Amino acid sequence: MLYHIARTLVKIVFKFIFKIEIIGRENIPKKGPVIICSNHISNFDPPVVGITSPRTVHFMAKEELFQKKWLGKLLIGINAFPVKRGMRDRNALRTGLKLLSDGHTIGLFPEGTRSKNGEVKKGLAGAGFFAMRSDATVIPCAIIGSYKKFSKLKVVYGSPINFNSLEKEKPSAQEVTDEIMENIKSLLDEHR
Incomplete structure (x- = not known):
């Protein structure tokens, strides 16, 4: 309930602050488990993915944010x-896998932290772990632009990633994450 209220409010506010163009939204399956993996350039990235995705998205957030009681309750209310x-x-991994096994969507920023210069950094193995341990469809996402007032922001959802070429090699979680990051970089290169 709180998620949908917050999503509506953020949509209204962001509509006046940014010109958001959404590309490829139809690539996100309507049903079944989904992992949206995006580059990370700003603290605004989670709400932007949340308002541009047609599905409710559950995000991981750093534990420190949950230490303030009011903020922790708010984050839980908006599915973080x-x-x-x-x-x-292990608790975060179990929570993510449970959400996926229940058919939900999780949003990940594989880089783990924001990129100061906008360039895509090496992703952490967690995204690959979720991809390998679930039947989720993995959707790469590229957020392009700056978060300056009234500037254009592009959110591009790519086609589901096909890991068939890696399956024969029995890849590590890191190798799967590397493939995800390559897909994100390709979207950035194509749509900048």
Whole structure:
């Protein structure tokens, strides 16, 4: 309930601040588990993915944000779940896999932190872990532009990633993440 209220409010506010163009929204399946993997350039990225995706998106958020009681309750209300950064967080991994097994959509920023210069950095293995351990469709997403007032912002959802070429090699989670990042880079190169 809170998610949908927040989504509507953010949509209204962002409509006046940014000119958001959405490309490829039809690539996101209407049903079944989905992992949306995006580049990360701003703290505004999660709400932008949340308002441009046709599905409700559950995001991981750094555990520190949940330590303030009011903020923690708000984040839980908008479908965020905590992750301890810099270590393998089994609780966050279990939560993400459970959401996927229940047919939900999770949003990940494989780089783990924002890129200061807008260039895509190496992704962390967590995205590959979720892709390998679930039957989820993986959708690459590229956020292009700056978050300056009244500027144009492009959100591009690519086609589902086909991992068939990697399956024969029994790839590691990191290799799967690397493939995801290559798809994100391709979207950025194509739509900049």
